[in-house]
Amino acid sequence: MQLPGPGIPGPGSASSEEAGDCAMDVPNTTKQAGPTSGRGDRVVAARTVTRIFRRPEVGAALAALAIFLIFAVNPVSSPLWLSQAGFVGWLTQAWQFGIMAVPVGLLMIGGEFDLSAGVLTGATAIMIGLLANEFGWNIWLCIALSGVFAVLVGLFNGFLVVKTKLPSFIVTLATFFVLRGTSVGLVEAINANSTVVTVLNPPAGTDLAKAIFGGSVGSQPAFPVALFWWLGVTILGMVILSRTTVGNWIFAAGGEPNAARNVGVPVGATKILLFVGTALGAWLVGTIQFTAGLSAVSEQGVGYELYYIVAAVVGGCLLTGGYGSVLGASIGAAIIGMALQGVIYARWPSQWGFAFLGILLLFGVIVNAVTFRQAQRARR
Amino acid sequence: MTGNPAPNASVQEAPGGSPRAVPLLEARHVSKYFGSVIALRDVSLEVRAGEVTCVLGDNGAGKSSLIKTLSGVFPPDEGEILVDGNPIHFSGPREARAHGIATVFQDLATVPMMSVWRNFFLGQEPTRSFGPIRFLDQGRAKDVMKVEMAKMGINVSDPNQYVGTLSGGERQAVAISRAVYFGARVLILDEPTSALGVRQSGIVLKYVLQARDMGRGVILITHNPHHAYPVGDRFVLLKLGRVMGSYTKDQINVAELTQMMAGGEELAQLSHELQRLGPDQPAIREAAQELAQDAAGEI
Incomplete structure (x- = not known):
C-alpha cells in the first residue's frame, strides 16, 4: 500500500530549505535595513499624486460633477436645473437620503447593514403624529418620546446582531417587517382605517418645532431647513470618523474585528452604538418630515433603506466594512437626488432615473473593489 | 508605559x-x-x-x-x-x-x-481635550509611531500608509x-x-x-x-x-x-515514502534526502 505522502513532506522540505538560508538571513537583513527604507520613500513619492484620487470620496465628487453638468448642458433641463427652483428640487430629494447616508455609511464601515432604517423614518413620524393627536401633548414631548423609541429600536438591532452573531442583513430585515407591519396596523386600528395621520389641532410648541426642523429659508421657492441638518450631520459624522477614538474603533470593527478585540477595542459596543446612530438619523428625518406637513403616512420611508446603501456605496464605503467616507456617502446622496430630479426636468421617463442609479451603483462598487485591492496589495 | x-x-x-x-x-x-x-x-x-x-x-x-x-x-x-x-x-x-x-x-x-498610525494606537488612542470633547491627538500619535518604529529599524515616511500595503514582516513589526x-x-x-x-x-x-x-x-x-x-x-x-x-x-x-x-524515526519513514513515490524526479529525491539528513541530525 502506498500512502498519499507528497502533501506531508512538502512543507517539511520547504522549511528545511528555508532554514539554511535563514540562519544567514538574520545578519543579512540587518544590513539591508537602509535600502528597504529607501524603497519606502520612493513608493510614497510616487503615491502623492495618486493619493488624492485614492480617497474614497473623490470618485463620488467627480461623478456628482458629471451628473450636474449633464443636466446643466441638456437644453431641455438646463433652464430649470440652473434656477433656484431647480436647486431646491433636487436638494429636497437629496437631504432625505443624505441625513441617513451618513449614519448608514458609518454603520457600513463598521461592517453592518440596517435595512430597518427606511421604515423607521416613517414609524418615528407616525409616532409623533399619533401621540400629538391622541394625547395632545406638547410636540416636543412627542418628539422626545419618538426619539426614545428610535433608540430602543437601534439598541434592539444592535444587541441582536452582536449577541447572536447573525448577519445584520437578516436581523434588520426582520425588524423592517415588524416595524412596517405594526406601524400600518397600529395606524389603521387607531385612525379608523386611514393610513394617514394628520394633526388638525397642533399642540403646544408646534410652531417652534416646525421652524427648527420642517421650515424653510430664503425667498420662494425656499430652501428647506433640513439642508442645514444634512450639513450638520455630515460634519458630525466626518469628525467622529476621522478625529475621535470611536472613529478608529469603527474602522477596526468593520475591518478586522478579531484584531481589534485583541488590542482591547470594544467591538460589540461600537456596533451597537452605530445601530443607535442610524436609528437616531431616522428619527431626525421622521421629525423633519412630520413637522414640515404635520402629517405622516404609514408606509413612509419604506424602500428608502436601499437608497441609503446606494449613497454610501457610491460614496466609497466598502460593502464588507472597514473602509469608506462620510463625506462620500453624503455626496452619494446628492447624486441620487440629482439623478431622480434631473430626469424629470429633462422630461425623460422617470424610470430612467433608476437605470442611472443602477449604473452608478455598479460603477461605485467596481471602483471600491479596485481601490480595496490596491490598498491590500502587500509590497514584498 | x-x-x-x-x-x-x-x-x-x-x-x-x-x-x-x-x-x-x-x-x-x-x-x-x-x-x-x-x-x-x-x-x-x-x-x-x-x-x-x-x-x-x-x-x-x-x-x-x-x-x-x-x-x-x-x-x-x-x-x-x-x-x-x-x-x-x-x-x-x-x-x-x-x-x-x-x-x-x-x-x-x-x-x-x-x-499605520491608527493601527499602532488602536484601542489605546492618545486624545487631546477640546472643551468637553476629546479628539484624537493625531500629531502626537504619528510622531510617537515614527520614533517607535524607527527603534525596530523601520522608517515610516508616510504614517497614513495602510498597513495592508506593508509586507508581512513589517506588519508583525507594527x-x-x-x-x-x-x-x-x-x-x-x-x-x-x-x-x-x-x-x-x-x-x-x-x-x-x-x-x-x-x-x-x-x-x-x-x-x-x-x-x-x-x-x-x-x-x-x-x-x-x-x-x-x-x-x-x-x-x-x-x-x-x-x-x-520531528522525531528522527518519523522523518526517516517519510523520507522512504518520498523516495518510493518519485525515484525519477529530482525535486522529490532532493526533498527525501533532506529529510533523511534531518532525521539523522546532520546539517
Whole structure:
C-alpha cells in the first residue's frame, strides 16, 4: 500500500530549505535595513499624486460633477436645473437620503447593514403624529418620546446582531417587517382605517418645532431647513470618523474585528452604538418630515433603506466594512437626488432615473473593489 | 508605559540573562484538561528579561493551549503562573496585559485597511481635550509611531500608509513595537514566521532580537527549529501536551533540536515514502534526502 505522502513532506522540505538560508538571513537583513527604507520613500513619492484620487470620496465628487453638468448642458433641463427652483428640487430629494447616508455609511464601515432604517423614518413620524393627536401633548414631548423609541429600536438591532452573531442583513430585515407591519396596523386600528395621520389641532410648541426642523429659508421657492441638518450631520459624522477614538474603533470593527478585540477595542459596543446612530438619523428625518406637513403616512420611508446603501456605496464605503467616507456617502446622496430630479426636468421617463442609479451603483462598487485591492496589495 | 521601574531594574541586572535574575514570567508544573483531553501536563517554562524562550512543537503539541494559559485566556487546572516570582491568577487577558504580558497573534494583529498610525494606537488612542470633547491627538500619535518604529529599524515616511500595503514582516513589526511601547515586558509571539517567506522571516526574527535587546522577555512559539535556534536562549519542546525537553542554548545544537522536534524515526519513514513515490524526479529525491539528513541530525 502506498500512502498519499507528497502533501506531508512538502512543507517539511520547504522549511528545511528555508532554514539554511535563514540562519544567514538574520545578519543579512540587518544590513539591508537602509535600502528597504529607501524603497519606502520612493513608493510614497510616487503615491502623492495618486493619493488624492485614492480617497474614497473623490470618485463620488467627480461623478456628482458629471451628473450636474449633464443636466446643466441638456437644453431641455438646463433652464430649470440652473434656477433656484431647480436647486431646491433636487436638494429636497437629496437631504432625505443624505441625513441617513451618513449614519448608514458609518454603520457600513463598521461592517453592518440596517435595512430597518427606511421604515423607521416613517414609524418615528407616525409616532409623533399619533401621540400629538391622541394625547395632545406638547410636540416636543412627542418628539422626545419618538426619539426614545428610535433608540430602543437601534439598541434592539444592535444587541441582536452582536449577541447572536447573525448577519445584520437578516436581523434588520426582520425588524423592517415588524416595524412596517405594526406601524400600518397600529395606524389603521387607531385612525379608523386611514393610513394617514394628520394633526388638525397642533399642540403646544408646534410652531417652534416646525421652524427648527420642517421650515424653510430664503425667498420662494425656499430652501428647506433640513439642508442645514444634512450639513450638520455630515460634519458630525466626518469628525467622529476621522478625529475621535470611536472613529478608529469603527474602522477596526468593520475591518478586522478579531484584531481589534485583541488590542482591547470594544467591538460589540461600537456596533451597537452605530445601530443607535442610524436609528437616531431616522428619527431626525421622521421629525423633519412630520413637522414640515404635520402629517405622516404609514408606509413612509419604506424602500428608502436601499437608497441609503446606494449613497454610501457610491460614496466609497466598502460593502464588507472597514473602509469608506462620510463625506462620500453624503455626496452619494446628492447624486441620487440629482439623478431622480434631473430626469424629470429633462422630461425623460422617470424610470430612467433608476437605470442611472443602477449604473452608478455598479460603477461605485467596481471602483471600491479596485481601490480595496490596491490598498491590500502587500509590497514584498 | 515603558517607565515602569521594575523591568528596567531587572534589565540592568541581567543584560545577558544572569541566572540569578527572577524570571519575568514563569509557568510551574502547569496542566490543563478539556474534559478527558490532556491539553497540557506538567509544563514548566520561564522567560527572563533580555532573553528569548522558544516553545517548539508540531501541530497539536499544546502550543496554543500554553499561549492561552500564559496570556490569561483561561487558568491552569494544576500548577501556577508566576510574574516577577509572585504567583498570580489572571482573571482574563486584560489583567495579563496589565501585568505587561502582551500576546501578538499571527494573523490577527493588525487591521489592513487602516493606516499605520491608527493601527499602532488602536484601542489605546492618545486624545487631546477640546472643551468637553476629546479628539484624537493625531500629531502626537504619528510622531510617537515614527520614533517607535524607527527603534525596530523601520522608517515610516508616510504614517497614513495602510498597513495592508506593508509586507508581512513589517506588519508583525507594527504589532511588536506597539506591544513594546504600551509597556509589554513579556511578548508572546504566536507563530510569527509561519506565513512568511525566508527573507520576511529573517526580518521578523531581527525584531525579536531587537525586542530582546530592549530588555523584554520574548516567548517565541514556532514549529520551525531553524527559526528558533538563532534567536533563542532557551528551548522548550512540547509534544502531546508534555515537555519533551527543556534546554539552554549551550546544551543543544540546531540539528539535535530538529531531530527531537520531528522525531528522527518519523522523518526517516517519510523520507522512504518520498523516495518510493518519485525515484525519477529530482525535486522529490532532493526533498527525501533532506529529510533523511534531518532525521539523522546532520546539517
